[in-house]
Amino acid sequence: MRSILLSILLLFLLSGLYGSDQQIFLGEADLWENVNLTNLTLIPGKRGYLDITNQDNTHKPDKHSDMIFPFNSNSLADETGHYELISPLTLSTQEGSFGGSAALFAGSEPLLIQKKASSLFSPSTIWDDFSLEFRLYPATLKEGSTIFLWKGLQMVDNQLIPQEIRCTVNNRKLVWDFENFFLYPDSSLNRVTLEGEKLIPREWTHHQILFNSETGLLEYRIDNVPADSTHTSKSGRESVEFNIPVIGNQQSFPIELGENFTGLIDELSLTRSISQQPQLNRYTDSGYMESKIIDLQSPDSTLFLIEAEQHLPDNTSIVYDFALAQSKIDLLGPNVKWENYIVGNPINRKGRFLKIRARLFAEPAVDSAPVLSSLTIIYREAAPPHPPLNVAITVSDGIFLISWDKSIDPTIDGYMIYYGDQPGVYFAEGSPVDAGNNSSYLLEKLDKNRRYYFSVTSYRNDDRRIESRFSREISYSP
Template sequence: MKTRDVLLNQIVRIVFLTAVWAILPLPLSASEVSIGRSAGWASLCLLSRTTLRVPSGSGETVIGGNRISFEEKSQQVLMLDEDSYRPDTNTDLLLHFDRRNEVNGGLYRLMEDGAHYPRTERKFGPGAALFRKMENEIALMPEASSLLYPDTLWSDFTIEFWLRPQYLEQGETILLWQSSRQIEKALAAQEIQVYVSGRSLTWRFDNIFLPPGNGPFSIEIEGRTPLVPEQWHHHSLCFNAKTGMLLYQVDGKDEAVRYITATGQEGSSVFLPYIGGPEAEPLRLGTGYTGFLDELRISKTLIETSHLKPYPLKSGTAETIPIDLGGKHARVVSIETDSSIEGMSRIGYFYRQSNTKSDYEELEGAWKPFVPGTPFPVESKGRFLQLRFELFPDSTGSKSPMLSEVHILYEQDPPPVPPSLINVVPEDGSLTISWNAVSAHDLSGYLLLYGTAPDDYRGSSAHEGISPINVGKNTSITLTGLENGTLYFFRIAAFDNDDPQRPGPLSREVYGRPTQNNTQGRP
């Protein structure tokens, strides 16, 4: 029974000391905080022109020249947001093809989306539409005020898209719209078609442009440069309603030009596009085509310069929320990063540190630059740390830097050491405990732990309070209401002025026994 009692008593003491140090934690001399990868990006705020991206879908896709697996969320990287088209007042139709059943802007209602979105290939954004010959197509119904709505006279317009054909077979159709209008008291077919002919694209307009007298009129404009399968190219057709110029460009370079005028030359009367028909007819994409299609835009304006590079020639920024380092005197030792820098792209790193933060999760003060992997200034201290990242593309807008992970190594200000000289003086029903003052610049006071067994400081009989007792900056205290003849055991810890307070390690144990004959207590 004695062995069992001793074991139970030891267990009780261990549990009690564990509970005490839950209140009085012992700090580590160095700590680390990570952002990104397995730690995630929850502390990051995207401010402008930046994004967190994981290549989407099964398999892999190319981002900035590197292949990254989609399957693990820990593979997210911070990078520049791509310069994708955004809808504006001139947008007639905008399709990013990032996911199924989505129209990103314009005046069309989606009727059918039979395309595939494997996200194993794209030009902008996380995905592109994949068509497989006759198996699928996308159909969109024009609504009021759209260019393809009945009884609509056009002015300037631009049709553009990115194309990555698989085969370039003769007659593959990328875009098709068919309707009718009245010509000389009879209905005649109207058609807009973009199709493959001789390994290049042909744009055909049947009875779209309105000549004087409202007669029949058809025109084709063809590319001169043969296309290569499995390569992305940007195709753009724009019309200038003032001059009648119809310009076809591939990758920003002129392929063909026609003048839709009475003479076929600049300077004569212009034929404007007109949509007739008794009712709206759908615009169809990918009919009989095999390959990828991305970033299709129809605009009610003349666009002669399109976005051909993925990134704007501007920087993008992201900031962390204030990171709590646990104490007012915490010091950053160094910050290391894992990044991928290609070409002339780069990342600028900045920080600020403070003991207070605003209600908007911001720190005050100017941003200071730092170089990853180098020591931080010794004088830079504070409980909260905030980081800012500024990302710059390369000189052509083709490459973005990528930030995968950030490691912050920091030290908390060590708490005060415990007193080394402790004396216990017994009195009748009381004990006076005194100790040497601790030298610490941020000392706030001392905690006295007491109890009636070694390493068991659950004392509660003293009139001054239950253990542990906060004695402030005093270096002595007399505990009254104690039982004569009973041994009492003590330890002392100093604590600093951090918020929350951080006690240091415990002193060595001392003991004393209240008695009427004033026997000195001994360490």
């Protein structure tokens, strides 16, 4: 019977070494406020919370940017500040649009864009290198519909010369006409035309006009593949003499987009450079999330599991790493020791401070990206050991013998004796004393003529000493 009771007590003590499982959540209710994102973004997710996914390849303003209209719900304006919309804009969330939406055209009035600050379309502006680009999704390819139109006026020898950049649908192709846009030395009238390949309705394509001011090469690319090109010389061939773009000195009219066009236009931009590669894929190839340092409260806390709620379309992936340490310092700087982790696999490692990293890999070929909704960290904080029982004191010839019943807890590494001259206040000289893993200890330097109060704790030595609460207090009176 005694052995059965001891076994039950041992099981109770072992189960008490650790508290109940605890959980820490990243995402959902905390809205990912404890993570840092690189090339990732937050999007509306399940149950009204936010999800993490790869960032859209939308244009970002730089020193070369003259116009950027992403046509996104959170960014309706020109991000360079040079232009403004002066007619109503309707957005569509058609799949494939960058940033989640694009400008919608219903086959009628154009969208008007007016310059409002110094820009490339300001009168008398001489252009150097430039790139004009947008993404196009035609629902239909109506003959003669206009995709892009700008008009200006140039005064030469008291004569007004009209200027145009016009992009229209002709025989299921986009045709670009530049009328008197490239200034000839003799001010003669001129027209430069570029023509693309036939388009397929209800498919996204990227269109880009590039001009190299060092060679005079004017090029039209579709999905970054050359479709047509010419030189702005009088012969249209490469020459040391060619003409450069000049905006008329009289008037620059608003830009018109999408007159009589049915479909979507997205990511309209104008740049004073031809060095940047166009973004043909919606998502960045990869990005990563790194959590801030998470405190598991105790060096003896056991990290059991990290669970993830995620969505992985075909050929996308999320790779997880974690770093567990006893000190915050070990989780700072570039030398963090990351360990790869497969979601759902047990970890069973001890430590106090934790960081988690998730690397998200998109699939550019089909414009799909993984989605991370939440992370759940499952751990158990170590409970302190139980104090010893039956603490007693025996005094003989001024020597104090403190004794106790050793714990049957096999993880106990030793005992500490505390004493003082007031109840519960154990600050007497020499207190506390490490009694080792014994069941009694002799205190020889105490004054037998003073009153003392004693208590004993048990402790475990893992990565640091963890003590129990105080035992029942005993006292000595002379």
